Amino acid sequence: LLSVRFGRTRRDGEPPLINGWIPFLGKALEFGKNAHGFLAAHKEKHGDVFTVLIAGKYMTFIMNPLLYPYVIKHRKQLDFHEFSDQVAPMTFGYPPVRSGKFPGMDEHIQRSFRLLQGENLDNLTESMMGNLMFVFRQDYLSGESEWRTESVYQFCNSIMFEATFLTIFGKPAHTSRHSGMVTLREDFVKFDTMFPLLIARIPISLLGGTKAIRDKLINYFHPQRMSRWSNTSGFIKERAALFEQYDSMGDVDKAAHHFAILWASVGNTVPATFWAMYYLVTHPEALAVVREEIHGVLQVSGIEADHNGDIAFTREQLDSLLYLESSINESLRLSSASMNIRVAQEDFGLRLEGERSIGVRKGDIISLYPQSMHMDPEIYENPEIYKFDRYIEDGKEKTDFYKDGQKLKYYRMSFGSGSTKCPGRYFAVNEIKQFLSLLLLYFDVEVVEGQEPCTLDPSRAGLGILLPATDVQIRYRPRRA
Ligand code: HEM
Numbered sequence: 001l002l003s004v005r006f007g008r009t010r011r012d013g014e015p016p017l018i019n020g021w022i023p024f025l026g027k028a029l030e031f032g033k034n035a036h037g038f039l040a041a042h043k044e045k046h047g048d049v050f051t052v053l054i055a056g057k058y059m060t061f062i063m064n065p066l067l068y069p070y071v072i073k074h075r076k077q078l079d080f081h082e083f084s085d086q087v088a089p090m091t092f093g094y095p096p097v098r099s100g101k102f103p104g105m106d107e108h109i110q111r112s113f114r115l116l117q118g119e120n121l122d123n124l125t126e127s128m129m130g131n132l133m134f135v136f137r138q139d140y141l142s143g144e145s146e147w148r149t150e151s152v153y154q155f156c157n158s159i160m161f162e163a164t165f166l167t168i169f170g171k172p173a174h175t176s177r178h179s180g181m182v183t184l185r186e187d188f189v190k191f192d193t194m195f196p197l198l199i200a201r202i203p204i205s206l207l208g209g210t211k212a213i214r215d216k217l218i219n220y221f222h223p224q225r226m227s228r229w230s231n232t233s234g235f236i237k238e239r240a241a242l243f244e245q246y247d248s249m250g251d252v253d254k255a256a257h258h259f260a261i262l263w264a265s266v267g268n269t270v271p272a273t274f275w276a277m278y279y280l281v282t283h284p285e286a287l288a289v290v291r292e293e294i295h296g297v298l299q300v301s302g303i304e305a306d307h308n309g310d311i312a313f314t315r316e317q318l319d320s321l322l323y324l325e326s327s328i329n330e331s332l333r334l335s336s337a338s339m340n341i342r343v344a345q346e347d348f349g350l351r352l353e354g355e356r357s358i359g360v361r362k363g364d365i366i367s368l369y370p371q372s373m374h375m376d377p378e379i380y381e382n383p384e385i386y387k388f389d390r391y392i393e394d395g396k397e398k399t400d401f402y403k404d405g406q407k408l409k410y411y412r413m414s415f416g417s418g419s420t421k422c423p424g425r426y427f428a429v430n431e432i433k434q435f436l437s438l439l440l441l442y443f444d445v446e447v448v449e450g451q452e453p454c455t456l457d458p459s460r461a462g463l464g465i466l467l468p469a470t471d472v473q474i475r476y477r478p479r480r481a
Contacts, residue, residue: 078342094256113423115235170232221258286388336414370413
């Protein structure tokens with residue numbers, strides 16, 4: 001049998017090159033199945049920097065987290081948005097923002113992200129609290145206080161999807177809930193299942209009914225329809241007003257942008273909420289500490305934890321929930337597998353530590369794969385174990401983690417890095433805190449015994465928080481104060 005090696009040849013100064021034997025697809029198949037294992041095996045063989053041909057792209061992986069800062073600070077030569085502006089429009093169905101057709105829009109969009117942070121976060125958080133309590137009460141708190149059984153993913157998805165939707169996009173005129181929320185959620189899940197294929201740039205026309213589902217999802221955000229919604233966040237209002245300034249942007253294009261924000265705001269948050277809740281309910285000792293912390297914070301300010309009354313958290317109270325925050329961060333460490341991608345804008349030598357520099361060619365992709373860092377036993381002792389207080393030391397947040405005796409600048413990267421860091425990260429952690437606080441204030445919760453532990457479904461490797469391979473059953477019962 002004749003086998004031919006495809007791909008380019010390595011030049012002096014470039015990292016080891018792994019071309020693979022299958023043209024174009026290169027190592028994509030192997031990578032997709034088990035990215036973490038694949039990269040660990042290559043690191044073992046080729047060292048901490050190497051280049052792999054994946055789906056027609058040369059990707060250089062920087063595996064040593066001590067080298068991450070050198071990549072992250074190279075903002076000029078290593079650009080992110082070139083990549084995202086090709087992939088996101090194809091995935092969500094809007095025209096590329098940087099094509100020249102919409103002058104100035106990219107900068108405005110970037111600026112709109114400030115409305116998710118700083119002082120603007122207070123409004124969002126307050127609104128989220130009201131919406132979470134509303135959905136909890138409507139769907140889960142009515143009726144008798146007997147034990148009920150529920151799947152954790154199902155539970156997190158139905159509450160977080162709707163409460164986040166109401167907070168970001170607002171509510172319809174005259175009623176408090178959007179009609180068709182269940183269908184919207186189901187369509188979203190169908191679309192989300194195809195998400196990895198769309199990101200891999202498989203044309204949507206080849207993906208069966210996905211195009212029709214996406215059209216339906218996009219239509220939900222038609223500007224005429226949205227104009228009747230109230231309590232819409234400042235973030236979405238500013239973006240909607242921005243799109244109105246461009247005559248060349250059609251109504252469906254505007255709607256597709258809003259749909260992309262729906263994906264960004266729940267696509268990772270729902271699985272992240274799942275893991276945060278799953279680990280707490282399967283670790284009763286952690287659950288007890290976190291519950292006590294929440295009660296302590298609320299009692300200090302004299303708020304009745306009675307489920308008939310409204311519960312409000314100030315920003316300071318939310319920030320002071322250190323054990324809760326550590327438990328969320330620990331579950332993010334264990335479940336996140338987002339790849340950080342930069343595209344080389346020219347041929348150049350990427351300076352790493354000391355005198356070391358590696359040759360990079362224009363168009364090459366430089367990747368960080370933080371899951372490898374999150375699971376490094378040198379940084380995190382027994383990395384596969386959930387330790388809810390891993391990020392606490394002497395009653396304060398622990399921020400010093402080491403590799404080769406050196407303190408790491410980056411040790412947890414669930415939200416990306418540098419110029420591509422998630423603008424919704426503070427809101428995301430806050431809303432998970434709020435969800436879990438209400439859960440523990442409202443309910444007694446326990447896991448149904450005799451179930452296998454949940455494992456990660458790798459099909460979204462590289463794209464964010466991994467989904468669980470199976471769901472898990474809990475029993476819950478409203479607490480009586
Ligand atoms: C981008 C993670 C929740 C809005 C990103 C990126 C990551 C990320 C890793 C960078 C993408 C990349 O480098 O390719 C997460 C996780 C979340 C979460 C793990 C939940 C646990 C949210 C929420 C919102 C949001 C709640 C909005 C309300 C965005 C937006 C971008 C983004 C708009 C794109 C930023 C840009 O184009 O520069 N997110 N995210 N995210 N996220 Fe999040």
